[in-house]
Amino acid sequence: xxxxxxxxxxxxxxxxxxxxxxxxxxxxxxxxxxxxxxxxxxxxxxxxxxxxxxxxxxxxxxxxxxxxxxxxxxxxxxxxxxxxxxxxxxxxxxxxxxxxxxxxxxxxxxxxxxxxxxxxxxxxxxxxxxxxxxxxxxxxxxxxxxxxxxxxxxxxxxxxxxxxxxxxxxxxxxxxxxxxxxxxxxxxxxxxxxxxxxxxxxxxxxxxxxxxxxxxxxxxxxxxxxxxxxxxxxxxxxxxxxx
Amino acid sequence: xxxxxxxxxxxxxxxxxxxxxxxxxxxxxxxxxxxxxxxxxxxxxxxxxxxxxxxxxxxxxxxxxxxxxxxxxxxxxxxxxxxxxxxxxxxxxxxxxxxxxxxxxxxxxxxxxxxxxxxxxxxxxxxxxxxxxxxxxxxxxxxxxxxxxxxxxxxxxxxxxxxxxxxxxxxxxxxxxxxxxxx
Numbered sequence: 001x002x003x004x005x006x007x008x009x010x011x012x013x014x015x016x017x018x019x020x021x022x023x024x025x026x027x028x029x030x031x032x033x034x035x036x037x038x039x040x041x042x043x044x045x046x047x048x049x050x051x052x053x054x055x056x057x058x059x060x061x062x063x064x065x066x067x068x069x070x071x072x073x074x075x076x077x078x079x080x081x082x083x084x085x086x087x088x089x090x091x092x093x094x095x096x097x098x099x100x101x102x103x104x105x106x107x108x109x110x111x112x113x114x115x116x117x118x119x120x121x122x123x124x125x126x127x128x129x130x131x132x133x134x135x136x137x138x139x140x141x142x143x144x145x146x147x148x149x150x151x152x153x154x155x156x157x158x159x160x161x162x163x164x165x166x167x168x169x170x171x172x173x174x175x176x177x178x179x180x181x182x183x184x185x186x187x188x189x190x191x192x193x194x195x196x197x198x199x200x201x202x203x204x205x206x207x208x209x210x211x212x213x214x215x216x217x218x219x220x221x222x223x224x225x226x227x228x229x230x231x232x233x234x235x236x237x238x239x240x241x242x243x
Numbered sequence: 244x245x246x247x248x249x250x251x252x253x254x255x256x257x258x259x260x261x262x263x264x265x266x267x268x269x270x271x272x273x274x275x276x277x278x279x280x281x282x283x284x285x286x287x288x289x290x291x292x293x294x295x296x297x298x299x300x301x302x303x304x305x306x307x308x309x310x311x312x313x314x315x316x317x318x319x320x321x322x323x324x325x326x327x328x329x330x331x332x333x334x335x336x337x338x339x340x341x342x343x344x345x346x347x348x349x350x351x352x353x354x355x356x357x358x359x360x361x362x363x364x365x366x367x368x369x370x371x372x373x374x375x376x377x378x379x380x381x382x383x384x385x386x387x388x389x390x391x392x393x394x395x396x397x398x399x400x401x402x403x404x405x406x407x408x409x410x411x412x413x414x415x416x417x418x419x420x421x422x423x424x425x426x
Contacts, residue, residue, distance in 0.1 A: 082378070086336050087366075091373045095366075127363065130342035158362050165361065168368040171251060171271075171279055188318060192420035196299060198251065198279065198286035200272070201326040202263035205255070205340045205360055211347030218347075220259030227343070228259045228266040229360055232252035232279075232286065233329050235322060 006054060010047050014040075063144020065121055085121055086128040096120055099160035114145075114153070122150060123157035131208070172234070180234055187235075202230045248329035249371055252279060255360045256353070263291040272297060283405055285413070287319055294410035299417065314425070315418045328383055335382035336370070337363040 004012070018040055027033040047053070071081040072089040081089050099105075100116050107113050122143050126134060140147045172180070180197040204226035211218050211225065218225040254269035272279050272286060276297045280286075288300040290307075301307070301316040334340045340363055345356040371379060404412040 082381075086382075087370055088374055088378065091370055094373060095369065127337050127339045127359070127366075130338045130340075130344070134339055134342070134344045158358055161362050161365055162358065164369070165365055168365050168372070169250060169253070177281075177284075184322070188322060190318075190421050190424055192417055195283040196285050196287050196417075198272075198284075199323055199326050200267065200270070200286050200288045200292065200298065201323075201330065202266055202291070203330050203334075204259040206342050207347070207356070208342040208344045209346075211353075213348050213350070213353070214258070217258040217260050224259075226259035227255055227356060227360065228257040228261050228263070230254040230257075230263070230266050230270050231250055231326075231330070231364075232270065232272060233248040233250055233326055235248070235325060 007047065010053065011044065014044060014047065059146075061141075061144040061146075063142060065118070065125065065143045068121055084128075085124045087124070092117075092120075092124075095161075098164060099157065102160040102163060104156045104159050114149070118143075119153040120157050122153045126150065126154055134208075184235060198232050198234065200230065200232050202228060205229050248325055249368055250329070250333075250364050253361075253364055255357050263289075264293050267292055267298075287323055289323065294414055296405045296408055296410050296413045298410070299414050311418055311422050315421055318421060331383035331387075332379040333363065333367050335386040336379075337366065338386070339363070 027036055068081055068084050071077040071084070072092075078089060081092075085092060087095070096117055099120070105113060105116050105119070113119070122139065122145070125143070126139050129139075132138060136147045136150050139150045143150065145153075177197060181194040184197055185191055185194040204220045204222060204224070205228075206224045206226040207218060209225070215225065218227065220226050220228070252271040254266065254271075257266040257269060267273055267288075280297050285297050285299050288298050290301050290303050292298055292300040294300055299319075301319050302309075302312045306312055307316055339359060343356055343359055345352060345359060347353050347356055404416060
């Protein structure tokens with residue numbers, strides 16, 4: 001059964017309460033009945049329109065994501081930065097520079113967005129984890145932000161990085177192909193093979209649980225649920241940094 | 244041995260119950276082969292794929308017992324081991340691919356899940372370019388884990404097997420070439 005929100009539960013209980021009252025203590029007087037109806041209507045309206053039904057308690061937050069910045073300062077601690085955010089501090093700065101200008105990080109609201117480096121580090125931290133460690137609650141606790149922010153930050157960074165897609169996933173130019181082919185020829189010692197400069201492979205990307213929609217279709221031969229990914233690689237890392 | 248392999252083309256979105264050869268029909272190489280391949284160019288694949296001129300898989304069981312074919316398969320596998328390295332470093336660095344934490348209850352959420360995969364591939368390519376193979380190896384070991392071609396315009400000479408689009412014949416040619424060199 002689907003989980004009910006607190007608001008839905010409150011409405012259900014109130015309707016049940018109304019029903020039982022009408023059954024066991026029916027009002028004899030029409031005036032009383034009207035007043036009672038008006039009261040019920042107001043009550044339901046109040047439940048539906050109140051934004052924070054349960055009040056807003058303060059949630060203590062103490063993130064430790066800022067440790068990454070202190071790791072980045074010391075060259076000997078760079079490995080710690082890498083295990084935290086999955087890339088080196090230099091690449092982090094480059095990536096930051098690439099996505100900083102994206103319009104998704106602009107807002108017209110009077111409340112500014114969090115700094116882009118914080119949003120990016122939350123997204124990278126989340127992408128480098130799986131299982132419990134990747135749950136929104138855990139990331140929120142570690143970053144010292146709310147659960148909703150974790151979702152928002154990740155989504156914004158993903159949209160910004162998506163805009164770089166064509167720049168980094170592209171077909172090869174003729175010169176680049178030539179370098180690849182020369183490598184194949186040398187490695188295989190078979191000149192006829194030099195045209196096979198690509199290779200394809202498929203791998204399932206596992207999901208953490210069975211999907212609710214068409215769950216069985218995701219089941220694969222390694223007895224888990226996942227999405228099929230087909231990848232085409234180059235053999236030889238010959239790409240010059242053209243950008 | 245460098246393992247920082249760059250990804251040129253990918254396809255996702257098929258559910259994992261789809262066979263590799265079916266999922267391959269969604270890739271650029273299958274839909275728009277002329278975009279990636281020129282002349283006699285082709286790609287290597289494992290035995291799960293079907294054999295075409297642009298896609299040369301290793302042999303399946305009965306044919307694989309032939310000594311020439313076995314030698315061919317061994318040499319191809321020697322090259323193709325790098326693909327496992329690439330997936331190792333992709334999944335080692337971006338561990339969300341080991342258990343993607345996206346609820347799929349609608350078509351829209353399936354697309355969201357696919358976006359996670361795309362992001363990982365973009366970042367993988369980006370970091371291969373910026374950081375080199377040292378870090379890719381680190382992640383892999385840590386978790387074990389175009390030119391329009393016009394034949395009339397004096398381009399490379401196209402083999403007859405490619406012309407008539409016969410994958411089996413193309414593979415046979417490559418086997419023969421290797422055998423000829425070995426002798």
